[in-house]
Amino acid sequence: MDTVQEEEEERLQTFLKWATNLGITDSPNSSSSSCLGQSLYVSHFPDAGGRGLSAARDLRKNEVILRVPKSALLTRESLTANDHKLTRCVQRHTRLSSTQILSVCLLAEMSKGKTSWWYPYLTQLPRHYDTLASFTEFETRALQVDGAIWATERAISKAELDWEQVLPLMRELELRPQLLTLKSWLWASATVSSRTMHVPWDDAGCLCPVGDFFNYAAPGEDSCCSEDVETLGYPMQNNSLCQDKEDVKQLDGRLTDAGFEEDVDAYCFYARVDYWKGEQVLLSYGTYTNLELLEHYGFHLNVNPNEKAFLPLESDIHSNSWPKDSLYIQWDGRPSFALLSALRLWATPQNQRKSITHLAYSGLQLSAENEIVVMKWLVTNCNTFLDRLPSSIEQDVLLLDSIDSMYDCPVHEVEQILLACGDELGAFFEGNKMQKKCNALKFPLSMKARRSIERWKLAVQWRLRYKQILVSCVSDCEEIIKNISSQNLSSEKTYRT
Numbered sequence: 500m501d502t503v504q505e506e507e508e509e510r511l512q513t514f515l516k517w518a519t520n521l522g523i524t525d526s527p528n529s530s531s532s533s534c535l536g537q538s539l540y541v542s543h544f545p546d547a548g549g550r551g552l553s554a555a556r557d558l559r560k561n562e563v564i565l566r567v568p569k570s571a572l573l574t575r576e577s578l579t580a581n582d583h584k585l586t587r588c589v590q591r592h593t594r595l596s597s598t599q600i601l602s603v604c605l606l607a608e609m610s611k612g613k614t615s616w617w618y619p620y621l622t623q624l625p626r627h628y629d630t631l632a633s634f635t636e637f638e639t640r641a642l643q644v645d646g647a648i649w650a651t652e653r654a655i656s657k658a659e660l661d662w663e664q665v666l667p668l669m670r671e672l673e674l675r676p677q678l679l680t681l682k683s684w685l686w687a688s689a690t691v692s693s694r695t696m697h698v699p700w701d702d703a704g705c706l707c708p709v710g711d712f713f714n715y716a717a718p719g720e721d722s723c724c725s726e727d728v729e730t731l732g733y734p735m736q737n738n739s740l741c742q743d744k745e746d747v748k749q750l751d752g753r754l755t756d757a758g759f760e761e762d763v764d765a766y767c768f769y770a771r772v773d774y775w776k777g778e779q780v781l782l783s784y785g786t787y788t789n790l791e792l793l794e795h796y797g798f799h800l801n802v803n804p805n806e807k808a809f810l811p812l813e814s815d816i817h818s819n820s821w822p823k824d825s826l827y828i829q830w831d832g833r834p835s836f837a838l839l840s841a842l843r844l845w846a847t848p849q850n851q852r853k854s855i856t857h858l859a860y861s862g863l864q865l866s867a868e869n870e871i872v873v874m875k876w877l878v879t880n881c882n883t884f885l886d887r888l889p890s891s892i893e894q895d896v897l898l899l900d901s902i903d904s905m906y907d908c909p910v911h912e913v914e915q916i917l918l919a920c921g922d923e924l925g926a927f928f929e930g931n932k933m934q935k936k937c938n939a940l941k942f943p944l945s946m947k948a949r950r951s952i953e954r955w956k957l958a959v960q961w962r963l964r965y966k967q968i969l970v971s972c973v974s975d976c977e978e979i980i981k982n983i984s985s986q987n988l989s990s991e992k993t994y995r996t
């Protein structure tokens with residue numbers, strides 16, 4: 500262990516002692532001298548979220564594994580309770596949203612440094628985040644897909660606007676100049692976006708010490724597919740780690756792993772599945788596409804059953820009563836139920852549509868010819884979409900390899916990397932105000948450049964997965980066309996003989 504790791508470990512141990520004194524416990528039904536160790540322990544998962552929680556023993560589905568009393572939750576209420584100046588100033592700014600206020604309260608608490616009652620917890624918060632709002636222009640462009648670029652630009656503008664709106668309040672609070680910067684604001688709002696949990700009394704949610712060490716697993720396919728949920732008109736989750744208990748009950752078994760419980764006045768966490776001792780214990784924060792995960796949490800999943808790829812659609816396709824956002828290609832390359840129905844209807848001559856609408860809406864194939872037209876439309880449109888993007892899957896794979904080797908690159912390999920990445924690497928150096936010439940590169944790279952590489956890598960991985968979905972759609976559709984055509988051929992033969 501180096502000195503930095505030793506200090507980190509020391510801070511973690513101080514925090515766990517503090518948490519124990521507050522009554523946070525992973526063994527609510529028995530007494531224990533430490534908040535963790537009976538059901539869970541802190542562990543590191545380099546490829547699955549970094550710091551997280553492991554099972555300290557075999558855990559059974561639905562058993563309670565962590566309880567965090569209300570008095571240990573960091574909320575607007577708890578932060579303003581003992582800070583009269585903060586309470587007075589906040590009361591004067593009624594037009595700010597609840598999340599803006601919570602973020603300001605968090606910065607005000609940070610400004611107290613070691614004197615803050617929350618200090619042991621504050622030391623456990625990440626120093627930086629990779630949420631979309633922190634992307635530079637270069638990293639935004641690296642997403643390549645228009646919809647993703649727009650979403651990032653929106654996130655950046657929203658963060659800037661939110662910051663401008665809270666500045667007068669932060670000045671009234673006389674926060675240190677360093678805490679008034681956009682950079683500090685991005686940190687505070689990303690902390691709130693990626694770590695808050697739903698509580699029934701405040702829509703800004705709460706920060707939940709120890710409970711926010713759980714990493715994410717998408718709600719499984721086994722419980723309920725997202726498409727069914729949307730078709731039935733369930734709302735999307737709000738942006739917090741855990742949602743309203745009522746929603747949880749409605750979704751029946753899909754997201755029953757955590758919530759605030761009035762009867763015990765505590766946030767309770769349950770094992771969502773059985774876990775073996777040593778396995779990472781995960782929490783489902785909600786149903787998100789990879790872009791949404793990137794926007795709110797700063798990561799995405801290699802395999803995400805809720806991922807969606809959208810194709811540009813002519814207006815006569817989406818005018819067919821399906822909401823536009825239900826028309827997409829699923830993570831496995833299959834068109835969504837709504838997209839398939841809409842395309843089948845669109846591929847039917849106008850004068851016959853009325854009579855078959857009910858069949859299309861119930862998900863039935865209309866005819867072999869109709870199905871072939873639909874599959875061909877998908878093949879053509881996926882290919883056109885892919886062809887318009889600046890790089891291919893093969894180039895992205897190569898680029899990811901090169902990005903990985905950039906971290907501690909010996910100078911003699913730089914030339915090869917430059918060749919592999921071409922223009923995009925040039926743009927990276929420009930974006931980070933570095934020289935492209937090999938002999939002017941400084942390795943090891945600065946912390947700022949390393950962070951930019953992390954976000955760039957996230958963007959390239961994101962677009963690569965998006966492209967892979969479309970490629971898989973193309974090959975599925977071609978297979979279907981082949982099968983239908985050969986069936987038609989053999990039935991024609993039977994008919995002739």
Ligand SMILES: C[S@@+](CC[C@H](N)C(=O)[O-])C[C@H]1O[C@@H](n2cnc3c(N)ncnc32)[C@H](O)[C@@H]1O
Nearest residue numbers: 547548549550693694711712713714715796798
């Ligand atoms: C609530 S925190 C979870 C604990 C966090 N790893 C920590 O050290 O504090 C949420 C953050 O953890 C990371 N994370 C959670 N689940 C992840 C996953 N499956 N893959 C990658 N990163 C993940 C993301 O950075 C996310 O913003």
